Amino acid sequence: MVGGALLFGVALHPVTAMAPLAGGILGIAAGAAIAHGKAVWRLLAAGAALVPLFAMPTSGPALVAVAAILSLAFIPGGPRGLRGLVGLLFGAMTTLVAMWCALRIGHAKQTIHWSPLVTTATAAAAMGMASVLAMLPRHLRFVVDPVHAALHKLPANLDAEVAGLCARAAAIWTTAQGQIADDAGKNLVRDGVLKTLEVAARSAGVSLTGPSDAELGHRIADLDQRIAAATDHEVKAQYQAARAAQDDQQRYRERIRQARERLVARMHNHVAALEKFELAATGLSAARAASAGSPVVSPLEALSHDVAASGEALAELELGDTPSSVAADVVASGHATGT
Numbered sequence: 001m002v003g004g005a006l007l008f009g010v011a012l013h014p015v016t017a018m019a020p021l022a023g024g025i026l027g028i029a030a031g032a033a034i035a036h037g038k039a040v041w042r043l044l045a046a047g048a049a050l051v052p053l054f055a056m057p058t059s060g061p062a063l064v065a066v067a068a069i070l071s072l073a074f075i076p077g078g079p080r081g082l083r084g085l086v087g088l089l090f091g092a093m094t095t096l097v098a099m100w101c102a103l104r105i106g107h108a109k110q111t112i113h114w115s116p117l118v119t120t121a122t123a124a125a126a127m128g129m130a131s132v133l134a135m136l137p138r139h140l141r142f143v144v145d146p147v148h149a150a151l152h153k154l155p156a157n158l159d160a161e162v163a164g165l166c167a168r169a170a171a172i173w174t175t176a177q178g179q180i181a182d183d184a185g186k187n188l189v190r191d192g193v194l195k196t197l198e199v200a201a202r203s204a205g206v207s208l209t210g211p212s213d214a215e216l217g218h219r220i221a222d223l224d225q226r227i228a229a230a231t232d233h234e235v236k237a238q239y240q241a242a243r244a245a246q247d248d249q250q251r252y253r254e255r256i257r258q259a260r261e262r263l264v265a266r267m268h269n270h271v272a273a274l275e276k277f278e279l280a281a282t283g284l285s286a287a288r289a290a291s292a293g294s295p296v297v298s299p300l301e302a303l304s305h306d307v308a309a310s311g312e313a314l315a316e317l318e319l320g321d322t323p324s325s326v327a328a329d330v331v332a333s334g335h336a337t338g339t
Helices: 002-012 019-036 039-055 060-074 081-107 116-139 146-152 160-179 183-203 213-229 233-282 284-290 297-319 323-336
Strands: none
Touching: 002 019, 002 116, 019 039, 019 060, 019 081, 019 116, 039 060, 060 081, 060 116, 081 116, 146 160, 146 183, 160 183, 160 233, 183 233, 183 297, 213 233, 233 297
């Protein structure tokens, strides 16, 4: 692009005073065509960009029109999707900067003593050099990894064991991305890892709060003594209601503890199933080669069913008994005792 702009600028110098800009436009298109193909499309865009350059006075609107049209030369085959739109906008802005560079060189005090041919060649080459940046978006890819995004969203107060399971699951996905060629298998691992991280994030809200088991035991013992010593019926009834509330707290804590143990156990099972599937899937190519074409897919299918089943079990636990249902039991018990 730089060489093409320089050559076209020198060639057009005897023909027009707009040689730096015109040479830069043609050189940019020619260089992009040589490097990336689509010559007809790029040269047509360059030719169309020359129209406002010569048909309009050299002003802001004319330069914007040139930049907008020439930006089409940076998109191979025409703009497509978000990437194409970004390429068009970036190409137009880069072209404006490139033309500004060419005009600055042509009108700078430092270049006033240069020969007109050298000034034109330098300005056109500078325009081509700045326009090289417009090809950058074609080499960029916008990739969003949902697993890494989910990892960053995990709460900071995760239990150490659950956090360790999440790290294992993320490591499985990292390996699967590079070693599992089958898209269906890779998607299965990704979905399984995402389910693990989702359940782990929600588990952070299931925690034991309030008094400890020892303190609850001490309160219950104290209330039992008060109930035994009470002689007034109303006093005794209030102590009994308080005693029932302490029992409810104990049951609540026990069910939370049990739910957490089940969650951790099923997470262990799910992560182990993912590890087993990932190991089998990465070795599938070697197994096919060693078996000389004999069927080796059925064991992998069975493992995929295991992963799906463990994920469903994890989801069922997530949607099953929750602290809110236990809280409803406590409230109902409180109403039954008159509290």
